[in-house]
Amino acid sequence: MNINNNHMGTSAHGRVRAMASSYSNGITSPSQIPLPKYTTTFRFPSDTSPQQSTQQPEQNGNEYRWKTKYEEAERKRKTLLTENQKSARDYANLERRFKDLNNECNGHQRLLQEKTQEFIKLKQASEGLFKEYEKLKNKYDVETTAMHSAMKTASQWYSQNRELKRKSAVLVQKFLEVSPAGVLELADEGDNSNSANKEDDELEGLRNTVKGLSEEVARLQTELKTARLQEFEAQEQVINLTAQLEEECSARSRAETELRELRAMKENMGHVSKLVAVEMASLREQCVQEREVALRMKSEANAAQKERNVLAHQSALLLSEVVGDEKLLRILQEVESLKRQMEEQQQKHAAEMLDIQEKLEQAENDAQLEVLQEKLKLSESELECALQRAERAEKQTAQLSGKVNQLEEELDHLKCPPPPPPPPLPPPPPPPPIPSGGISMPRKASTISLDSITKPTEEKTTGNPVLDMANMLGIPRKMSTAPQSGAIDDIINQIKGGRFTLRTPEKQQSRKEEETPAAVQEMLNVLGTLKRRQKNPARQSPSCHQLADVAL
Known part of the structure; x- marks a missing residue:
């Protein structure tokens, strides 16, 4: 199985x-x-x-x-x-x-x-x-x-x-009535068939020429129609080509605009990349510096920590020894509370200084921006003014060129010598000497300064010595029809009589107004030192405080 x-x-x-x-x-x-x-x-x-x-x-x-x-x-x-x-x-x-x-x-x-x-x-x-x-x-x-x-x-x-x-x-009837014998002569002349044959030949030649001309005309008309048809087709092609040309021109203009935009974008990107590279380099440097500062601060903090541990151990030993003395304990407690208050005050002061420094930097930046904006506005206004002046100058040059042409034409028409120039004006008389005793006035009545007398002011000097003297002394000018010698005599008499006070120069007043108090000057000096130390603003303060604690 x-x-x-x-x-x-x-x-x-x-x-x-x-x-x-x-x-x-x-x-x-x-x-x-x-x-x-x-x-x-x-x-x-x-x-x-x-x-x-x-x-x-x-x-x-x-x-x-x-x-x-x-x-x-x-x-x-x-x-x-x-x-x-x-x-x-x-x-x-x-x-x-x-x-x-x-x-x-x-x-x-x-x-x-x-x-x-x-x-x-x-x-x-x-x-x-x-x-x-x-x-x-x-x-x-x-x-x-x-x-x-x-x-x-x-x-x-x-x-x-x-x-x-x-x-x-x-x-013929009239001729027969006149001369019947002349009929035979007319009959003989009429039998002449040569003339008839010639006429027939001429007629046949004319018919042939007419036939050839008709064929030529027909051929020319057909050629004309074909030429017109070709002309119509050529016109249509021209229209199509013009439309294509316009389209290509518009496309070319668009491509050119896009190319310009791309070039501008490329330039902007290159500029931005350069700025970014510069900023990255600065940031790397700043990072390296901050890393170095951090390492230094870390080493200082480790050292301070070690010192603090040692001092804490020592203070613990001292406290164990001074447990029974109440006075020393109270003194140590007071020292500790004072130290804490001092630390709080120092920290608060450092924070306030940092805030003040930041506010000053912001104010400086804002002020610089405002100054740049104002400069930009001024430059734009100056540019507009320059353009307007250029337009006015062009118009004036056109007008002057027209006037010069007119004057040249007038000179050509006149062709006569110009009249002799007028004689020059006589020179002004020299000012009389000012006596030295006239200016010596009491101190209370006169407030003139030596600088205003010895040095000329910044006002514009004219050709007239009287007006220059009046400007220097601060007397308002009055247009008078009297001769110049009388005005000089009046000014000299006023100076001698001491009936006016000479004004002080404006520069000294402005200097006095601009003087600042000593406290404000000191504050500005402190702010200047803070600006100079803005790269490392109070960074070493904690380590200094710790060292101070260690020293205490």
Whole structure:
């Protein structure tokens, strides 16, 4: 029984492998799965043992499972075979239809080529026919117009011929009445046919020339129409090209504006990158400095911490020794409270100094900005004034050039020498010497200073010495018709009599007003020292305080 089971298992495995190989090799090949060969063995119940009875249901289950798998695989194989045959038929049909459609497409392409060739030929023929038709039409128009004109001239000639015949008949009758023998001579002269032949030849030549001219006119008219058509097409092309040119010009202007914007952006970016690089360098330097300061402060803090620990140990030892003495304890407590107050005051003072320094920096920045804004406004106003002055100068130059031209014309017209110049004015008389005793006045009555007498003031000096003297002494100028010598005498008499006080110079008064008190000057000096020390503003104060604590 076991041998049979093993044989069944190996045969089933072989069938499965054959099935897989058939699927992998191709479904179109015939199946290599062998048909099952069932072997029936009859056993009597007396021959069965308990082991065989337990293995029999397992064998039956395996056989049923393999049988179902085989039937399923066979069904799948059959369905796949049918689908394969169906797909092969569909593929053959599609290939046949593709060939038919390809042949049909090739035929249509050949027909299309033939039709295009016929169309080109017909187009050329139609163009030739159209040109010939135009030529014939123009020729017909010319011939009809010539025929109408010829008919008109023929009718005129016919009427004139009839009139001439009537006149000739009348003349013949009159001539016969006068001389009957002269009729024969007229008949002989009338028989001369050479003149008629010549007239016929001339008429035929004229007809030929008219025909050639009509053909030439028809040809020229057709050429004129074709030239007009070409001119119209050229005008349309010119319009299209002008539109394209305008579009290209607008696109070029847009591209130029974009290029300018990009260049400006590039310049701005370069400027900004330079500023950023400078700022980064300054920040790196500042970071290095701050790192060095932090390391220094850390080392100082470590040293101060060590000193503090040592001093704390020493203070603990001292307190343990001075526990019994109340006076020393009170003194130590007072020292501690005073030290705390001093630390608070120092910290408060350092904070106030930092606030004052920040306020001063802000004020300086604001003042600088205001100064720059004012300078900008002044420069703009000066620029506007300069432009206005330039415009006025241009107008004045134009006016002056016109006047110069007028004067030159007048000089050309006059052509006479100018009159001699007037004699120069006589020089003013020198001022009389001022006596030294006249200025010596009492101290209470005069407030004049030596600087105002010895040095001239900053006022503008005139050419008149009297006016200069009056300006120097502070006397208001009055326009008088009296001679200059009398005015000088009056001024000298007033100085001698001491009836006026001389004014002090304005510079000294302004200097006195600008003098600041000593406290304000001292405060300004302190602020100046703080500005000079703004790079390291009171950063070393904590370490100094700690050292002071250690010293105490």
